[in-house]
Amino acid sequence: MLARVVEFDGVSSARLAEMKQEMEGTEQPEGVSAKEFIVLHDASAEKALVILFFDSEADYQSSDAVLNAMPADETPGHRAAVAKYDVVVRETT
Numbered sequence: 264m265l266a267r268v269v270e271f272d273g274v275s276s277a278r279l280a281e282m283k284q285e286m287e288g289t290e291q292p293e294g295v296s297a298k299e300f301i302v303l304h305d306a307s308a309e310k311a312l313v314i315l316f317f318d319s320e321a322d323y324q325s326s327d328a329v330l331n332a333m334p335a336d337e338t339p340g341h342r343a344a345v346a347k348y349d350v351v352v353r354e355t356t
Contacts, residue, residue: 264350265323267315274311274340279304282339294329296322311339316350
């Protein structure tokens with residue numbers, strides 16, 4: 264499993280609430296095949312981390328191309344960094 268970790272700056276609580284409402288009940292963007300995603304927010308610093316999980320390198324690569332092409336108004340804020348990680352341990356209770 265792979266994770267795409269994106270850091271955003273300039274992310275207000277209002278913007279995240281707006282995005283959450285827009286996303287409820289909708290499908291992922293066409294071409295994105297994430298199995299799960301998590302959004303973390305530091306309201307005082309106006310920063311967010313978005314972590315998307317993929318089953319394979321092929322899923323990661325095709326989704327990465329779609330996500331990189333997204334217009335800025337469809338993201339939480341200004342994209343500051345994007346990184347790819349191998350998921351070594353993942354546990355839920």
